[in-house]
Amino acid sequence: MVFVNYVRGLEAPQLPPPANLKTIRHHLRENYFSSLGSGFLTVVLGTLVLWLAWRILGFAVVDAVWAGNDRAACLATEGTTEGACWPVVIQKFGQWIYGFYPVAERWRINLCAVAFVAGLVPMLTPSAPYKMTNAIYLLLVFPLVAFVLLTGGNFNLSPGNYAGVICLASLIAAALPLAIFGVDEGTKRNSLGLALAGASLIVWGSSFIARTDITVFGISFDSGLLSIASGFVSLWVVLSDRVARTSRPFRIWGVGVTTLLCAMLLIDIDFGLVPVETAQWGGLTVTLVVSITGIAASLPLGILLALGRQSNMPAIRIMSVVFIEFVRGVPLITVLFMASVMLPLFLPPGMNFDKLLRALVGVALFSAAYMAEVVRGGLQAVPKGQYEGATALGLSYWQMMAKIILPQALKISIPNIVGNFIVLFKDTTLVLIIGLFDLLAMAQTGLRDAAWATPVTAPTGYLAIALIYWAFCFSMSRYAIFTERRLHTGHKR
Numbered sequence: 001m002v003f004v005n006y007v008r009g010l011e012a013p014q015l016p017p018p019a020n021l022k023t024i025r026h027h028l029r030e031n032y033f034s035s036l037g038s039g040f041l042t043v044v045l046g047t048l049v050l051w052l053a054w055r056i057l058g059f060a061v062v063d064a065v066w067a068g069n070d071r072a073a074c075l076a077t078e079g080t081t082e083g084a085c086w087p088v089v090i091q092k093f094g095q096w097i098y099g100f101y102p103v104a105e106r107w108r109i110n111l112c113a114v115a116f117v118a119g120l121v122p123m124l125t126p127s128a129p130y131k132m133t134n135a136i137y138l139l140l141v142f143p144l145v146a147f148v149l150l151t152g153g154n155f156n157l158s159p160g161n162y163a164g165v166i167c168l169a170s171l172i173a174a175a176l177p178l179a180i181f182g183v184d185e186g187t188k189r190n191s192l193g194l195a196l197a198g199a200s201l202i203v204w205g206s207s208f209i210a211r212t213d214i215t216v217f218g219i220s221f222d223s224g225l226l227s228i229a230s231g232f233v234s235l236w237v238v239l240s241d242r243v244a245r246t247s248r249p250f251r252i253w254g255v256g257v258t259t260l261l262c263a264m265l266l267i268d269i270d271f272g273l274v275p276v277e278t279a280q281w282g283g284l285t286v287t288l289v290v291s292i293t294g295i296a297a298s299l300p301l302g303i304l305l306a307l308g309r310q311s312n313m314p315a316i317r318i319m320s321v322v323f324i325e326f327v328r329g330v331p332l333i334t335v336l337f338m339a340s341v342m343l344p345l346f347l348p349p350g351m352n353f354d355k356l357l358r359a360l361v362g363v364a365l366f367s368a369a370y371m372a373e374v375v376r377g378g379l380q381a382v383p384k385g386q387y388e389g390a391t392a393l394g395l396s397y398w399q400m401m402a403k404i405i406l407p408q409a410l411k412i413s414i415p416n417i418v419g420n421f422i423v424l425f426k427d428t429t430l431v432l433i434i435g436l437f438d439l440l441a442m443a444q445t446g447l448r449d450a451a452w453a454t455p456v457t458a459p460t461g462y463l464a465i466a467l468i469y470w471a472f473c474f475s476m477s478r479y480a481i482f483t484e485r486r487l488h489t490g491h492k493r
Helices: 024-031 038-061 086-098 104-126 131-150 158-183 188-210 223-239 250-266 284-309 315-326 330-344 355-383 384-392 395-411 413-436 439-447 457-487
Strands: 214-216 219-221
Touching: 024 413, 038 457, 086 219, 086 284, 104 131, 131 250, 131 284, 158 250, 158 284, 223 250, 250 457, 284 355, 284 439, 315 355, 330 355, 330 413, 355 395, 355 413, 384 395, 395 413, 395 439, 413 439, 439 457
Parallel strands: none
Antiparallel strands: 214 219
């Protein structure tokens, strides 16, 4: 068989360029009129959307009233159509934002908002530098500054408050060497420190519950000072071990304890601000405080619960499963009622937590249970080979999770995590059940003003509130889409 190699001697004929496939006509044909049924649905749904848009636009803009001092300006006269009554929104807008916060002190809320945005925008901008410094500012500095500004500070903490922190810190410090190096390698010094720390915590706890000083052989000792002294002794015993105090967990513990003590000292200082109780808060301020606190607390708690549910230790796994399934089995209203009504029953006599603080704890724990299942779904989506590869490299459990597994799991779970954040932001309206006036509750209160009683007052107010909620939720959704595209998840088909 003879093979003949054919080589073209002439150039191939020039063909016309392909048709532009990015025209509006091509887009409509491919997506909206690809078939007879698709075209029919496009026409019907398009007509319905245009009709709804025209009705809303006519009510909110075309026929709306933009100026007025009372209800007379918003009443429809003969020959006119009733439209939105925007003067009532303009007049009540300050109350919607600040609630019952004193007018002369509203600059404190404005300053908190500016400080939060100044830290949030660089944190959400990928090209902005100093991410770690910014994170420390948002997680440690800003909450303290905002707390002092909003409440006024000057809480006059007693020695017993510091004693509780020092005793608990000493107990954790004494338990760290045993957790790091194991029970068999734990020295007698660490065991002695653990015993002293436990004793100091028992002394403080018993005196705190009884609200009395400690009497030994007829001599009365101040419980706070005695607890602080015993806590410092246990800390000195534990920190005398050079190997233990130079470990990374000890450094993290030291930063946490120092930050907590500095925070207590900060809120104990009198800055000359007028005290404002949380009962005077309301409106968008309460909505943002509850939602931001819930979002910031639910994600780390949810990650820990998800890891606990997949733990090999039965006690940790069972406690995580029980907590998650119990919280997910009850509505948020029930959790808020329990936090508001039943939580004081478990506290010592005479001790009470602020109503807003109870709501923050309830919302954070409730959202953490749902966040745990979202994160667990991401953990299960990570291939098993990633776990095996991390183990083969000799990484510890926490190193494997922090550097290999969790980044992939959280990247996969971004849509569901942001979905939980959006649901949490909207669920803040339920705090009205326990007597907190959020944005929606404050708007409903303002719309009942007889001076603005018209048939269009309530629809206008609810339309304005819906636009505010939509702006926040849409912003979170769009940023989530931006983050997904930037990280190139690679899970799209």
